[in-house]
Amino acid sequence: MSIDLSQFFDVFFEESFEGLDVMEAELLNLQPGHEDSETINTIFRAAHSIKGGSGTFGFTSVANFTHVLETLLDQIRDGRRQLTAEHVNLLLQSVDCLRALLTALQAEETPDLSNANDLKVKFEVILGGEESASSDTVDNAPQGRESQTYQVDFKPLPHLFKTGNEPLYMLSELSELGDLETHAFCDAIPEIDDFNPEDCYLSWRLYLTTSQPESAIKEIFEWVEDDAEISVTLCGGLFEDDVSASATPEPEFDKEKTTGKETQNIDVTKAPLAAKAKPETSKKSAESTSIRVGIDKVDSLINMVGELVITQAMLTQLGEQEPTENTLAAMQEGLAQLAHNTRDLQENVMRIRMLPISFVFSRFPRLVRDTSQKLNKQVELKLLGEQTELDKTVMEKISDPMVHLVRNSLDHGLETPEDRIRAGKDPVGTVTLNAFHQGGNIVIEIMDDGRGLNTEKIKNKAIANGLIQATDELTTEEVNELIFRPGFSTADEVSDISGRGVGMDVVRRNIQALNGSVEVTSAKGVGSTFTIRLPLTLAILDGQLVKVAKHTYIIPLISIVESLQIQIKKVSKVGNGLEVLRLRDEYIPILRLYQLFNHDGAIEELDKTLLVVVESDNHKVGLLVDDLLAQQQVVIKSLEANYQKVNGISGATILGDGRVSLIVDISGLIKLSGLKRPGTQELLVEQELDEAVS
Amino acid sequence: MKKILAVDDSASMRQMVGFTLKKAGFEVTEAKDGSEALSIAKQQGFDAVISDVNMPVMDGITLIKELRSLPNYKFTPLLMLTTESGLDKKTEGKAAGATGWIVKPFNPEQLLAVLKKVIR
Numbered sequence: 001m002s003i004d005l006s007q008f009f010d011v012f013f014e015e016s017f018e019g020l021d022v023m024e025a026e027l028l029n030l031q032p033g034h035e036d037s038e039t040i041n042t043i044f045r046a047a048h049s050i051k052g053g054s055g056t057f058g059f060t061s062v063a064n065f066t067h068v069l070e071t072l073l074d075q076i077r078d079g080r081r082q083l084t085a086e087h088v089n090l091l092l093q094s095v096d097c098l099r100a101l102l103t104a105l106q107a108e109e110t111p112d113l114s115n116a117n118d119l120k121v122k123f124e125v126i127l128g129g130e131e132s133a134s135s136d137t138v139d140n141a142p143q144g145r146e147s148q149t150y151q152v153d154f155k156p157l158p159h160l161f162k163t164g165n166e167p168l169y170m171l172s173e174l175s176e177l178g179d180l181e182t183h184a185f186c187d188a189i190p191e192i193d194d195f196n197p198e199d200c201y202l203s204w205r206l207y208l209t210t211s212q213p214e215s216a217i218k219e220i221f222e223w224v225e226d227d228a229e230i231s232v233t234l235c236g237g238l239f240e241d242d243v244s245a246s247a248t249p250e251p252e253f254d255k256e257k258t259t260g261k262e263t264q265n266i267d268v269t270k271a272p273l274a275a276k277a278k279p280e281t282s283k284k285s286a287e288s289t290s291i292r293v294g295i296d297k298v299d300s301l302i303n304m305v306g307e308l309v310i311t312q313a314m315l316t317q318l319g320e321q322e323p324t325e326n327t328l329a330a331m332q333e334g335l336a337q338l339a340h341n342t343r344d345l346q347e348n349v350m351r352i353r354m355l356p357i358s359f360v361f362s363r364f365p366r367l368v369r370d371t372s373q374k375l376n377k378q379v380e381l382k383l384l385g386e387q388t389e390l391d392k393t394v395m396e397k398i399s400d401p402m403v404h405l406v407r408n409s410l411d412h413g414l415e416t417p418e419d420r421i422r423a424g425k426d427p428v429g430t431v432t433l434n435a436f437h438q439g440g441n442i443v444i445e446i447m448d449d450g451r452g453l454n455t456e457k458i459k460n461k462a463i464a465n466g467l468i469q470a471t472d473e474l475t476t477e478e479v480n481e482l483i484f485r486p487g488f489s490t491a492d493e494v495s496d497i498s499g500r501g502v503g504m505d506v507v508r509r510n511i512q513a514l515n516g517s518v519e520v521t522s523a524k525g526v527g528s529t530f531t532i533r534l535p536l537t538l539a540i541l542d543g544q545l546v547k548v549a550k551h552t553y554i555i556p557l558i559s560i561v562e563s564l565q566i567q568i569k570k571v572s573k574v575g576n577g578l579e580v581l582r583l584r585d586e587y588i589p590i591l592r593l594y595q596l597f598n599h600d601g602a603i604e605e606l607d608k609t610l611l612v613v614v615e616s617d618n619h620k621v622g623l624l625v626d627d628l629l630a631q632q633q634v635v636i637k638s639l640e641a642n643y644q645k646v647n648g649i650s651g652a653t654i655l656g657d658g659r660v661s662l663i664v665d666i667s668g669l670i671k672l673s674g675l676k677r678p679g680t681q682e683l684l685v686e687q688e689l690d691e692a693v694s
Numbered sequence: 695m696k697k698i699l700a701v702d703d704s705a706s707m708r709q710m711v712g713f714t715l716k717k718a719g720f721e722v723t724e725a726k727d728g729s730e731a732l733s734i735a736k737q738q739g740f741d742a743v744i745s746d747v748n749m750p751v752m753d754g755i756t757l758i759k760e761l762r763s764l765p766n767y768k769f770t771p772l773l774m775l776t777t778e779s780g781l782d783k784k785t786e787g788k789a790a791g792a793t794g795w796i797v798k799p800f801n802p803e804q805l806l807a808v809l810k811k812v813i814r
Contacts, residue, residue, distance in 0.1 A: 003710075003713065003714055003717065003802040005710065005801075005802075007713075008706045008709050008710045008713075009706075011705050011706040011709055012706035014705075015704055015705050015706055042750070044748070045703070045748050045749070045750065048748045048777065049703065049704040049707075049748075051777065051798075052704065052707060052746075052775075052777055052798045052799065053704055053706050053707055054799075055777075055798055055799025056707065056710060056798060056799040056800065056801070057706070057710075063799065070777075161769050162762075162768060162769065162791070163788070163791065163792075163793050164742075164769060164770055164771035164772050164791075164792075164793030164794075164812060165771070165793050165794070165811075165812065166771075166812060169810070169811055169812060169813075169814060170811065172814075173810065173811060198768070198769075220811070222794070223788075223793060223794035223795070223811070226788065
């Protein structure tokens with residue numbers, strides 16, 4: 001039977017890459033000395049599966065390399081060896097190496113084995129040379145051998161059947177090796193009263209004349225060695241009654257290296273690989289254009305399509321009927337349902353493009369680990385908001401700028417452990433990646449608790465580079481901004497990690513190309529935070545629909561703290577005629593949306609309206625609206641792309657009834673209202689409040 | 695038609711074993727770990743079970759132990775898939791009630807040849 005193994009390659013590669021991801025993630029979790037057995041077991045299983053598959057499907061180079069990995073992991077798993085940081089490093093390098101090997105094989109290229117061989121030597125050193133080459137297996141029978149007769153005595157123990165073995169099949173196997181003469185001994189069969197039908201009472205003396213080696217015979221009984229008495233002796237080529245005494249048994253197994261067998265395996269795979277010359281687009285491009293979607297999303301799509309089909313069938317049926325008052329009403333109902341279904345479908349299809357940012361975040365544990373080791377720094381990486389979703393295309397493009405910023409934090413931001421101790425800090429520095437939605441944007445923060453930006457140094461450098469004049473008076477923010485100027489680098493020397501010609505200016509340009517922005521805030525000795533804001537052109541937003549005059553606006557649900565009715569006696573006026581509401585211990589500035597957006601016909605009496613308290617950049621403001629409407633997910637359409645940038649508005653959406661509704665940008669609104677002094681984080685109202693209240 | 699239960703956490707191995715056996719005229723049911731296999735095996739009978747050893751949730755040795763203790767699987771051939779580096783598992787497997795083992799890597803022909811030892 002010939003089976004083309006190449007049909008299983010795709011699945012094999014897919015699961016192997018998944019296995020490597022698992023290995024990498026678990027390895028990064030390992031703390032040598034505190035490893036838990038389940039983690040080791042998971043890593044072992046992944047390596048084991050890759051090895052088993054690659055061996056089976058003929059990728060011997062991968063199988064051979066994985067073998068040493070597996071051996072080491074097995075020893076650690078069994079407690080025969082203590083896991084060290086060196087092991088973890090080596091295993092991580094092996095993961096990279098395997099990924100490269102498999103990628104080459106998947107692309108049907110010959111993999112470069114030099115790295116694998118280097119690593120393998122390192123493993124073998126650790127393993128003390130006990131793992132040499134590949135292991136032995138029983139060789140296939142050499143052909144052209146003289147026929148010989150063997151006497152085989154086979155006496156199963158009574159429990160043989162309970163091992164699932166069947167003597168009949170063994171005898172039949174044996175007969176396939178040559179001429180077989182069987183003698184059965186029935187003398188052990190007990191009286192019927194003592195007879196246990198589950199036990200085996202028969203035993204056999206067999207004479208086999210065969211050109212096969214003795215090992216072939218032994219192989220047949222291999223599984224029952226411990227469940228039977230077996231002896232195989234050579235009868236000297238002639239059929240004699242009792243020659244066992246004079247027989248010289250062959251050397252037990254002729255062990256030969258399996259080289260012959262392995263070449264065979266390679267041939268097996270090479271052939272289908274070569275035959276696979278179908279017009280096939282490159283695997284690489286197929287990968288980058290495909291998308292992995294949670295099964296729940298696909299399920300809900302299938303559900304919706306199902307409903308759509310039902311609705312469509314109902315409408316068709318109605319269309320065939322005589323038009324009466326009743327059918328018309330039913331038709332209208334059906335159309336409304338169709339509209340509803342279509343909208344749901346559209347939203348859900350959009351959601352498919354949205355992926356959790358963990359796809360980007362997941363590469364950072366490894367990056368931070370490797371980089372911090374190179375820099376001799378101790379770093380803890382914290383990931384927050386990993387489930388925040390953003391558009392796949394945005395995600396692909398934000399990865400590189402983020403890598404640069406994280407490297408930058410590690411290299412320039414964080415101090416060495418010694419410096420940190422001297423500064424009274426924990427020797428282990430922290431880098432935090434945080435992602436969240438804010439006003440139709442995704443915000444990604446890269447925070448470190450390092451030394452912060454050195455404004456003096458930046459200023460001097462900028463003066464030296466002619467970016468500013470020595471006499472310029474700059475605020476801290478303005479100085480910090482300088483690092484994004486082209487040609488600016490704070491590193492004294494170009495290090496291996498950063499400063500390779502890719503500066504912050506490139507980072508900013510790449511982010512701006514996505515219609516995003518990047519800012520830095522920093523405090524000396526406390527750390528720096530880089531904040532990336534990106535629009536979600538295709539994003540879905542959970543929105544609160546509100547009524548302002550005759551218009552419907554959408555407030556991002558995530559910014560809403562609470563909604564309440566205003567008690568007039570708690571409202572006071574401060575300078576500029578600004579109203580503030582005392583809410584528990586806080587004073588909340590009230591923004592009358594109808595005023596900001598110039599709408600007539602809104603309710604102006606404070607006690608007849610509602611206040612939606614929202615929060616942005618740690619500032620709370622209250623938005624005055626006429627009424628709260630529904631909460632729903634909305635598809636964000638870019639106003640900039642379709643019209644122009646509007647202050648205080650982050651985008652638009654089309655409501656179920658076809659009307660366009662604008663999405664309120666809270667932080668933009670605060671700026672628009674003049675509550676915030678330009679370029680600062682302070683709300684003006686806070687000063688005024690101090691004066692008014694005191 | 696003889697029914698075989700193939701258990702492996704690796705989808706490609708499962709597919710390969712399943713495909714090979716189906717082509718050889720067996721009816722094949724696949725399971726992705728020991729626990730899934732056990733619950734399937736409790737619902738319907740099989741003429742043989744082929745199981746990987748290293749699997750999440752429930753490993754192959756435990757599966758064999760559990761199966762062998764069921765009245766329906768007292769005499770059923772239970773084969774385990776091991777790798778040459780896991781040969782010490784053979785003893786453990788035999789003690790648990792395994793009929794025999796198949797050493798990975800194997801090709802479809804080897805699989806069928808080995809299977810002939812227990813099921814016809």
